[in-house]
Amino acid sequence: MTAHDPVIACGNCPIRHNAICAECESDELSMLERAKSYKTVPVGTPLARAGEPLSHFSSLVKGCAAMSRTLEDGRRQTVGLLLPSDFIGRPGRATSPFDVTALSEVTLCRFERTAFERIVRDTPHVASRLLTMTLDELDAARDWAVVLGRMTAREKLAAFLLNLAQRQRSVRGMARPSGKILVALPMSREQMGDHLGLTIETISRQITALRKDGLIEVPSRQDIRILDYDALAFEAGDDGDGAPIA
Amino acid sequence: MTAHDPVIACGNCPIRHNAICAECESDELSMLERAKSYKTVPVGTPLARAGEPLSHFSSLVKGCAAMSRTLEDGRRQTVGLLLPSDFIGRPGRATSPFDVTALSEVTLCRFERTAFERIVRDTPHVASRLLTMTLDELDAARDWAVVLGRMTAREKLAAFLLNLAQRQRSVRGMARPSGKILVALPMSREQMGDHLGLTIETISRQITALRKDGLIEVPSRQDIRILDYDALAFEAGDDGDGAPIA
DNA sequence: CGATCCGTTGAATTACGTCAATAGACGTGG
DNA sequence: CCACGTCTATTGACGTAATTCAACGGATCG
Numbered sequence A, B: 001m002t003a004h005d006p007v008i009a010c011g012n013c014p015i016r017h018n019a020i021c022a023e024c025e026s027d028e029l030s031m032l033e034r035a036k037s038y039k040t041v042p043v044g045t046p047l048a049r050a051g052e053p054l055s056h057f058s059s060l061v062k063g064c065a066a067m068s069r070t071l072e073d074g075r076r077q078t079v080g081l082l083l084p085s086d087f088i089g090r091p092g093r094a095t096s097p098f099d100v101t102a103l104s105e106v107t108l109c110r111f112e113r114t115a116f117e118r119i120v121r122d123t124p125h126v127a128s129r130l131l132t133m134t135l136d137e138l139d140a141a142r143d144w145a146v147v148l149g150r151m152t153a154r155e156k157l158a159a160f161l162l163n164l165a166q167r168q169r170s171v172r173g174m175a176r177p178s179g180k181i182l183v184a185l186p187m188s189r190e191q192m193g194d195h196l197g198l199t200i201e202t203i204s205r206q207i208t209a210l211r212k213d214g215l216i217e218v219p220s221r222q223d224i225r226i227l228d229y230d231a232l233a234f235e236a237g238d239d240g241d242g243a244p245i246a
Numbered sequence C: 001c002g003a004t005c006c007g008t009t010g011a012a013t014t015a016c017g018t019c020a021a022t023a024g025a026c027g028t029g030g
Numbered sequence D: 001c002c003a004c005g006t007c008t009a010t011t012g013a014c015g016t017a018a019t020t021c022a023a024c025g026g027a028t029c030g
Helices: A026-035 A113-122 A124-150 A153-171 A189-196 A200-212 A229-235 B026-035 B113-122 B124-150 B153-171 B189-196 B200-212 B229-235
Strands: A037-041 A046-048 A056-062 A065-070 A076-082 A099-102 A106-112 A181-184 A216-220 A223-226 B037-041 B046-048 B056-062 B065-070 B076-082 B099-102 B106-112 B181-184 B216-220 B223-226
Touching: A026 A106, A026 A113, A026 A124, A037 A056, A056 A113, A065 A189, A065 B124, A076 A124, A076 A189, A076 B124, A106 A113, A113 A124, A124 A153, A124 B065, A124 B076, A124 B124, A153 A181, A153 A189, A153 A200, A153 A223, A153 A229, A189 A200, A200 A216, B026 B106, B026 B113, B026 B124, B037 B056, B056 B113, B065 B189, B076 B124, B076 B189, B106 B113, B113 B124, B124 B153, B153 B181, B153 B189, B153 B200, B153 B223, B153 B229, B189 B200, B200 B216
Parallel strands: none
Antiparallel strands: A037 A106, A046 A099, A056 A106, A065 A076, A065 A099, A181 A223, A216 A223, B037 B106, B046 B099, B056 B106, B065 B076, B065 B099, B181 B223, B216 B223
16 A cells, blocks of 8 residues: 555545445444555556455545456456446455456555455445445446447447446446547557457457547547447447447 | 146245355245245246336246347347346346346246345345345356357357356256266257357357367257366366366 | 557458258148 | 158358458657
8 A cells, every 4th residue: 555545535535425335324434434445556556366365345446447357378358347436356255256457547445355244244235235236237247248249349349438438427427428528548459459359450440440430539549539429329239229238 | 827836835945045045044934935926937938028127036946048138130149048046137126137038948936026125125144145146147247258258169169068067067966067968958059149149050060060079969959968078178268277167 | 769569550361150052850730 | 650841950152350460650768
């Protein structure tokens, strides 16, 4: 832990109403306050390693991380993109089933493993919130399976950009996006490829294709501007009938 | 509900120790006993439809079902294979995010929606078991994302057969399989394709290829005999170091 | 100013999909 | 029991989307 971590009080924590603590009353919050500790780590830091013990559970307060698995021959698949308020760790198991890596500088709100499992047991508002978040993640993982299994490269990229746009908005508490939106890409082309089950070259080509088709602008390497949200949603196979993309 | 459903007492229920009720004490069990009802439906019956209200939550007692989503143009992706003890329904939402279809004749142990949500709230042993099962399903969904995103057709089929072998054994309470195992395919080639993100023709060709390579036998359309479990695991990219296939 | 890293683009290859014909299973009725 | 129709699986020929291999270009940093 770095000495200069800002001490955040739960009361004015940016993820107070979305994280594991969202349902807590003030007395439960002060109990969490006593158990928590902050840690800020630089980009690239491994936050968990597949198969290895995990000493702490955390909420991601600030930054971005990726959950992934790497096969023996080097093929890698990202199975989840973690944004502020997302939970890191696998309650009920001592080891993490996946690697988790910081894609940017990341600030964590951490709980020691056994302390946290006691909290889950004794605090119904935490247990209930954990169940809700896990069910939502399960839906998201299954939605993503549809993207990975059945979509073309172009559709995958469109779905990814839309997903990212929605999540970045909802972190900032904004409504469903429409029209022009600037999306901050928190990762390299290679990591996008790992997330979408594509190669870096295919990612690059599809970005170029969407740009030439007037659907997006690429102001910089780490930004993409969606020029027409609904048109991009159409590219992702969403005909506007409400079926989720991811 | 059909009139001739066998009345199963929780005490000698085949999924007593694996389903949502696994952690319950006898008094909690008798409470569930009062709330439950059985239903047996023929193969092909839709048990839930994406986006539509779901009146009951169920445990799958007997048979096999698939959770899937179909895109507007007909592409379909199965996101979960449901075997005995698996849970059907989405607590916390009134509607199902996916279609669920019976792949065989299916017997369900059902609970009316609002009654079940009250049980979850009031029965920590049920809530806790539901969380455990949801976390396991989340791991499985993410494992499957690796298969869908990064594996070849041959690896996908091998991973599927291994997964099915393991689950069919564990339903019957057997140890990790090895050597020769007869796997009952609960689905058509088309449904296998939907599960693996492949076409029916590719499924057929890969079955032939694995057969010609001496890894499997195909005694009938709905059975495959794994001739060498470890060799097949190698085909699925598992070099034996313990990394899970699915 | 050169070295390195990351992204883009092009050309060739390949795995899987598509289209089409055939072959087995299975059920039904004669 | 056999003839027939239907449905599913297999196999072949061909097309194509994405990968692979390779060259190049533009940032960033010493």
